[in-house]
Amino acid sequence: MTAASNTLAKDTAPAARTGSPASPAPSDGRGRTxxxxxxxxxxxxxxxxxVYGVHSFGAGLTRALGAVRDKVPGGRSSGSVTRGVKVEVGEKQTAVDLDLVxxxxxxxxxxxxxxxxxVIGAIERMTGLQVVEVNINVVDVHLPDDDEDDEGSGSARVQ
Known part of the structure; x- marks a missing residue:
């Protein structure tokens, strides 16, 4: 996260929406979320x-290991949804880093x-948290013939 993400508010910033689920202490005093x-x-x-144009997430080894895990029967997990996604969540604010292909x-x-x-719209709508930043790191460009190389390389060497 960048220096700006270190400013995630714990008690000082107002919630994105009054009475939102992310508010640390609702005004009616029935608990916190x-x-x-x-x-x-x-x-x-x-x-x-x-979003059209996003091929996948993650950088280098993380993406390669995740792709292998996804091909194993029963190996697909919810971790594939968060591969290449890092977040920092405070009580009222959040910051997001994405590694995109x-x-x-x-x-x-x-x-x-x-x-x-x-990302900002979905997080703010679903959580009520204020998104202070979304940092995007483009780690690769997916070429059209990359899929052909991936599929053909294993079968050409082993028969």
Whole structure:
């Protein structure tokens, strides 16, 4: 996370919406709701995946190991939703970092802007948390013939 994410408010900033589920102490005094980092990470991952031009998430080894795990029967887990997604959640605010692989030929700037808008909208709508930043790190570009190389390489060597 960047220096701005270190400013996530614990008690000082107002909630995004009064009486929202993320408010630490509702005015009626019936308790408080805490939202786990994993929950916000899943929301961010799902929202970003809906944007045209996003191929996958994660960098290098994380992406490769996740792809192998996804191909094993029964190996697909909810971890694939949060692969390449890091979040920091305070009581009223959150910050998100995304590692994206973008499809070749699309505008990286346009995809990043749309991902940012979708992630902010989904998190704020579903949690009531204020999103202070969404940092996007484009780690790779997916080329059209990458899929062909992945499928053909194993069968060509082993018969």
């Amino acid at each position: 805490a939202i786990a980092d994993q929950v916000v990470g899943k929301i961010a991952g799902m929202a970003a995946r809906e 973008i499809e070749y030929g699309v505008s990286i700037a346009d995809v990043a802007a749309e991902v940012r808008d979708e």
